[in-house]
Amino acid sequence: MEALLAVNSVDSGVSVGPSQLGGLGLFVNKDIDGEILRIGREHTYSIYTCLELSKKIKDQTEPPVIKSLLGFYCNGLPNETRILICYMIGFEVLRRLGKLEGYKELQQYLNVLLRTEIGNLWQDEEPLLESYYELEPGNSLVNATLLEKQSGEVSELSRFISETWRVTFEEHAIQQLVAAVRSRTLEVPRKVSDDDDFSVDVTLVPLLDFANHDNSKQNAYFDLDPKTDEIVLLAKRPLSGGSEVLISYTPVEEMTRMFITYGFYPRSDGLKVVDVPFWGYHHFDRSEELAQYVFQQRQPTNLQFVLEYADGQLVDLFLNMASNYSFAGLIGPDDVPTVMENASEEQIDGALSTLLELVESYFAERVERAQEFAKFCDDYEAENGTKNIRQLVQFHLELYNKYLDKMRQIAPRAGSESLYDLVMVDGDDWVEHRLPPVYNFLTRELARH
Template identity: 30%
Template sequence: MTYDTIIPSDLKIPGVQNNTDLIQFIRDNNIEFQPGLTIEQSKLGGIGLFLTPTKTTTDYPDSDFEILRIPRDASFSLETLIKPLEETKTRDKLVYEGTVPIKESELIVNFLNTMEPNTETHIIITYFLAFKTLYNLHLKFPKMSYYKDSPLRKLDTYLNIICGTFTIKFPQTEIPHIHQDDDFIMSYVDTCENLKIEYESLVQQLKILHRDQTDIDFGELLPFESCFQIYQAVRSRILEIPREYVPDEVEGMINDITTNLAEVSFSLGSEDKKLVSPRSNEDYVIDISLVPILDFANHFHNNNAYFDIDRDTNDILLKLKRDRLKTEKFEVTISYNPEDNIKDFLFTYGFHPQLQDCAQYQLFELKFSHLKRYVPNGDLLCKWLKILPQIQFVISDSDIYLNFFSNNLPLLFIDGISYNKDWLDLLLSHFIKFNDIPEGYDTKINGEELTNLFLYQEKESDFINGVDPIGVMFKDSTLPNLSSILEVTEADFDDLIDKTIEFVVNYCRDKLKDIKTLRIKNNFDELINNYQHFQMDIFKKLIDKFEKDPRSLILPEEIAKIEWETEYRSTPRELTLDE
């Protein structure tokens, strides 16, 4: 293995000032790779990994084989990031107060305490924001040996790669009213705005915590643009890496992490306390991790490689599928997600993957706003009928379908159902009956509180729980329950499917009229415009197919996957009223 061959001399890697720095980083972290593996410019976008076979194919193993090995300690996860924090804490015990502008361990701790991250990804982001601030502090005091000789300097190369990663910029364009009904656009904008609020609070808190350092401007040390960029870059490079599950070792690791974080007055959120569950099976736990070099591998749905672990060492491996080996140089690709869920890709990576062949399908969820334009009180009926007003598109390069599996949207089109505006008059008696409260039992129910609870659900939730569907009338009566709605209404489900298809097509026709492109200020506007053009293309494809044969839009059972119904659909906003 020759380290100097992994990077062509003329390659410019964003964030890397000198390729020898990255080569030294690879060497220092004992990262090993197959001869012929190189980091190069990719046609898929940005930088990628390539393999040039150096032997005849008969010399390679008959099974999938390792082409890259990264020691676990060279990755960045909840577990491994404790190490640089501990190193700075140990070093800072020997540093007298007032002899340096800011102690590194103190600043890292203040970031953790101030931002209070409650997911593994957010914790990693917080660390890297602190590392970037300390990096800029080093640049502010370049001759101060404390910063110059810091153990954090060994992270600088990868930190610069994170800071050089392509990301979508902060939205600068005011979103037109016509776009504010789009859940994807608004969720992206809301996330950006919330991050800006969090950033402003962070800077203010750091200013208070370090008020003695009057010459330190945290807004300059960590500009919002850098914070926003790191936030997105880390999210886009995160991988879910398995690690062998040895119960005693895992429990010890959890105790060590909890103890270390407790020492800095930083508490894990409930999601992060469950390192073994739910992301585990009998053999493995999953670490949310940044993995240098492996994270150069680009996404390709029909990937030729995948990451794995060495059971003996817990090293992270990139393995090539033996049957995908070629005789000439080719790009090594992994799958970021087993399904190309368009909105997830746009939100996380800033692009939507291209369709590769007729056997591949992509998923796109269309949510319906202003349902009352199409169905009287349609938005309220959906809440009472426990219908998420959305449909999942399943798209190939030559076809398009609507996924009706586990989707109750057709119930909205039953003839004779209507919204019961007087449901409050029925609430108390139906609430008692629905919850099997014995007659004469003192429930101590406060009528006003009960009313407010259900009014809140009707306003803020997607589903209304805790009572039967008294908000829905069929002819002159309320529905007894949802499970018997087809029997009570004598509705034909095939007929309802036909009505739903017609509604979806008409909705898409109206959307085509409303879609407008944004004036380009930065690549956020380009992202939104690409998203809009994507919608236009699939809406036109849908309408064309409808005009030929409406029922051909129904997703066939032989194509459908159960995970499309469970893992790739929005979950409802709802109150659980079990207690």
């Protein structure tokens, strides 16, 4: 802990310790109102500060580590996070080559990254993810992780490092570093001119990055001090000594994204969102025809649910159909605007009601398969250790069962009013809690190509 605090100004007034949320968290040592922590830009890691740092390190290795790794791992069109990951891998290689003497702060931070525990799919083995793919081929965020694993790039990187610099950097350590960087980065504002122009950089902020996420108990937030270019962590209200600092990683929590990036499903009180693949993944009469329709009309093939949590439990859910006209194909074959202009209220209610029933049969069918998969995970776990995908299956089971419960409550009161106990179209607060449905755009057939 002392080592971590040494990164920052003397007596920073915070400490790192075990959190009730699991893992470590950031705590205030004394009563605080206003500023909790202030961190100079030079103590943070973005692609810009890493570039400066790599120049300072004056790597005389042949071939130069950072440059070669950037060429190897970041060719094509890499995003900021990938470049940052590459720098961190490069710094760790330099450390293993004994070239980071005098860079104590960086070494300490690399230790933090290598020791961070993240319960996401990066730690799970390929066969398990492949089995999940059989169960749920439409979850493209999970598939992206699987594809990254299958690509073999981590083993290639490990081999490249070993052959080029005769340094051992085990695959699991590289994977750990990748997952740790992804889970610890924040989007931090940076002033780009004196006219209040800002850009946002993907940045690792040591110490501040021990702050856990909780949208309902959030008591702090970070910001930029434009006068000094420092990053400040500020209390939203007075905090008493010993309390855990909780920030918000994202105002709208899409459950799959949260799990993939951070390795946990938030269960704090309030509203959350989840996207579920649907059109093109569920087989029913006319399913092929409707999937084609949805695709041609550029409507999302997934359905989005708004979830309400209280006391750690999923207590309510709505199917959010705002800006999603995929159900128009259940009314008529014309394009979406024509169908919606000509449809009567009864036709729209009828189509939504049909959609609810289709989702019901889809989820009912999935419950059984998800239960089987959960059992498979438990057996696998008993032999091989923790498997994080179990959390994902558990969450889906909760979602399906809550939906089926709600359908059972609605069925006896059939009619257009009860429909809106479960479907949201627009004009309600719930609608604000949604994200553009950016994944699962391909149908099962198209995804194969």
